[in-house]
Amino acid sequence: MNVMVKANRRKLDLKSGRVDLSHGAGGRAMGQLIEGIFHKAFDNEWLRAGNDQSAFMVPGGRMVMTTDGYVVSPLFFPGGNIGSLAVHGTINDIAMAGAVPLYLSASFIIEEGFPLADLDRIAETMGAASREAGMPIITGDTKVVERGKADGVFISTAGVGMVPAGLDLRSDATRPGDVVIVSGSIGDHGVAVMSKRENLEFDTDIVSDSAALHGLVAAMVEATGASIRLMRDPTRGGLAATLNEIANASKVGFRIDEEAIPINPEVAAACELLGLDPLNVANEGKLAAVVAPEAADALLAAMRAHPLGREAALIGHVVADDNCFVQMATSFGGGRIVDWLSGEQLPRIC
Amino acid sequence: MRYIDEYRDGRLAKDIARQIATLADPARCYHFMEFCGGHTHAISRYGLEDLLPQNMQMIHGPGCPVCVLPIGRIDAAIALAMRPEITICTYGDLMRVPGSNGSSLLKARTAGADIRMVYSTLDALRIAEAEPDREVVFFAIGFETTTPPTALALRIAIAKELRNFSIFCNHVLTPAAIQNILESPDVRKLGTVKIDGFIGPAHVSTVIGTEPYEFFAEEFQKPVVVAGFEPLDVIQAILMLVRQVNDGRHEVENQYIRAVTTFGNEKAQTEIANFFELCESFEWRGLGEVPYGAVRLRPQYAEYDAEKRFSMVTPAVKDNPACECGAILRGVKKPADCKLFGTVCTPDTPMGSCMVSYEGACAAHWTYGRFREHAKASERGRAVA
Numbered sequence A: 001m002n003v004m005v006k007a008n009r010r011k012l013d014l015k016s017g018r019v020d021l022s023h024g025a026g027g028r029a030m031g032q033l034i035e036g037i038f039h040k041a042f043d044n045e046w047l048r049a050g051n052d053q054s055a056f057m058v059p060g061g062r063m064v065m066t067t068d069g070y071v072v073s074p075l076f077f078p079g080g081n082i083g084s085l086a087v088h089g090t091i092n093d094i095a096m097a098g099a100v101p102l103y104l105s106a107s108f109i110i111e112e113g114f115p116l117a118d119l120d121r122i123a124e125t126m127g128a129a130s131r132e133a134g135m136p137i138i139t140g141d142t143k144v145v146e147r148g149k150a151d152g153v154f155i156s157t158a159g160v161g162m163v164p165a166g167l168d169l170r171s172d173a174t175r176p177g178d179v180v181i182v183s184g185s186i187g188d189h190g191v192a193v194m195s196k197r198e199n200l201e202f203d204t205d206i207v208s209d210s211a212a213l214h215g216l217v218a219a220m221v222e223a224t225g226a227s228i229r230l231m232r233d234p235t236r237g238g239l240a241a242t243l244n245e246i247a248n249a250s251k252v253g254f255r256i257d258e259e260a261i262p263i264n265p266e267v268a269a270a271c272e273l274l275g276l277d278p279l280n281v282a283n284e285g286k287l288a289a290v291v292a293p294e295a296a297d298a299l300l301a302a303m304r305a306h307p308l309g310r311e312a313a314l315i316g317h318v319v320a321d322d323n324c325f326v327q328m329a330t331s332f333g334g335g336r337i338v339d340w341l342s343g344e345q346l347p348r349i350c
Numbered sequence B: 001m002r003y004i005d006e007y008r009d010g011r012l013a014k015d016i017a018r019q020i021a022t023l024a025d026p027a028r029c030y031h032f033m034e035f036c037g038g039h040t041h042a043i044s045r046y047g048l049e050d051l052l053p054q055n056m057q058m059i060h061g062p063g064c065p066v067c068v069l070p071i072g073r074i075d076a077a078i079a080l081a082m083r084p085e086i087t088i089c090t091y092g093d094l095m096r097v098p099g100s101n102g103s104s105l106l107k108a109r110t111a112g113a114d115i116r117m118v119y120s121t122l123d124a125l126r127i128a129e130a131e132p133d134r135e136v137v138f139f140a141i142g143f144e145t146t147t148p149p150t151a152l153a154l155r156i157a158i159a160k161e162l163r164n165f166s167i168f169c170n171h172v173l174t175p176a177a178i179q180n181i182l183e184s185p186d187v188r189k190l191g192t193v194k195i196d197g198f199i200g201p202a203h204v205s206t207v208i209g210t211e212p213y214e215f216f217a218e219e220f221q222k223p224v225v226v227a228g229f230e231p232l233d234v235i236q237a238i239l240m241l242v243r244q245v246n247d248g249r250h251e252v253e254n255q256y257i258r259a260v261t262t263f264g265n266e267k268a269q270t271e272i273a274n275f276f277e278l279c280e281s282f283e284w285r286g287l288g289e290v291p292y293g294a295v296r297l298r299p300q301y302a303e304y305d306a307e308k309r310f311s312m313v314t315p316a317v318k319d320n321p322a323c324e325c326g327a328i329l330r331g332v333k334k335p336a337d338c339k340l341f342g343t344v345c346t347p348d349t350p351m352g353s354c355m356v357s358y359e360g361a362c363a364a365h366w367t368y369g370r371f372r373e374h375a376k377a378s379e380r381g382r383a384v385a
């Protein structure tokens, strides 16, 4: 009995301790893990209440909810880790509806043997990211699975937010003549992650652009309000997938201009080396917005005044097209389609 | 890593395009074949065809090692991979290539086969060293460019006395295929378009040099320009070909002087010759049997030759009879001429070799260029209306 009490009192060994199956079994060890890592990192009044759920007040109006799973490899990459990514990704899903993010949940599936120090680092980053965004993590869940059944840590999150009155962004709202604006250079996140993949390590200063975009979105909504037709964050599948999705949802085409698309030269070089197209590469801190042409200048000005939109650029416009093609004028003066990627993006051999 | 900027200068390209337009004789047609998929990709991705005059046509040749790998070789690799003691190591873009009945290495992996994606032959060697209980087979594929690294892996494996490492050799040879395009029996069957000149792949020539093309230039009286894969390289090569055609010359020229020499990398060639010998005939998907179209391990290295070591059998698998790859690879037809194009055959569900890899002519046209047909169709529609 005494030994148990002592063991329970003993702090988690964050330096060299590892997750074991007891950390997911619902007993003392699990309580200790949650207290010592998650509550410490996410600390807020809702979690402190210690319930399996959290009750909260909502202002009247339209609410959005989203959920997402994160399985990134490697877990730590230049510019962030799976934790910050999980928070930013969920905030951005909420923000793309023009909504103000309110609350987050986080659920962890941890592989037996995972170092506590790494889990602690991940949780700390998540806590910091959520605090910075004013979107506390108010409930969560922890499971531990046997070694080999997960890749270190999987995180799944859910988030809720409120849409300001009068705003209704829909994926089928674009019409010919509208313009497309991106908030900054594309492909940074995907290349940063790839540069650290086992077997693929290459030298680059690129860091992930992982960031919470709700502040930028708020500035955009304030500047132009309902003139914004829709917003998307081009994550997996990159800008190419996002534009194709919008084109198909709205039954329109796009004409974009390669030279107008901001791409970091290092990203372009790395993509060349790996045989990838930056337009297919993931972003975690960028957005694409379709907006009525008369509001474009005001929107660009508002975006460029925000730290996350400094490189905002108008990259093309919406056209009538039954084929829903996304066409691009290349920097060489030719034309081509920008298509979705088929299957997984795999490096070419030559 | 800023090295590419200077080869992506749009203004310079437009300048070269203007020169091409000025030099092109309106009274004649120009047909140039870019042999290598890397060039096809650059042409489609940068929309270079839009920069060329109407009477100039690029023919997309067979040059993508992934595309030309026959289905039977994929089936053989999959069958081998299903054996419990075997680990297959291969490059990423081979993983999705369909074998027969919709199989692929990727699908075999989900069915439990131990197939690992590597980025170099040395990764495969490392796996063999680290896991002595596994039989590690490197699925080697590629043109002359990727053959030296395979030879190097063999050299290291022998030096380290690695007994659990072998090679499934699918290294094919460029000059043999070009010759086949010009004079195979299929040419009579399929008919042929006139080819006025070739763009040769620079990466192959960094190894073999420009010299092996001298024979063609001479024998077939065709100009060859060896060129890099940046869009500026390609358009400059086209300009060089136009000049040769106009002058009635048929020479081998080198656009890629930044890395290609006449005789290439002789050390690499010796290394290839040390370990490999010519196959009398090798099937290229889309082209059929190509005499001297590939290399295989020399008999003294049979122990490292996966085909011998594991008695692999390569089944003969026919392409879909509606597939027009053979004609497309020879420039007789265009991707949109194939009934399967964009209907049953897309990059997600490739039926023929031209759609299998991103660099194939059909895949490139689907991914980057198919709007042109629609544009033409709607123009016709407007004209009729």
Ligand code: SF4
Pocket (backbone or CB within 6 Å): B320, B322, B323, B324, B325, B328, B335, B338, B339, B340, B341, B342, B345, B346, B350, B351, B352, B353, B354, B355, B356, B362
């Ligand atoms: S579209 Fe498909 S089936 Fe037709 S020629 Fe091309 S690859 Fe072959």
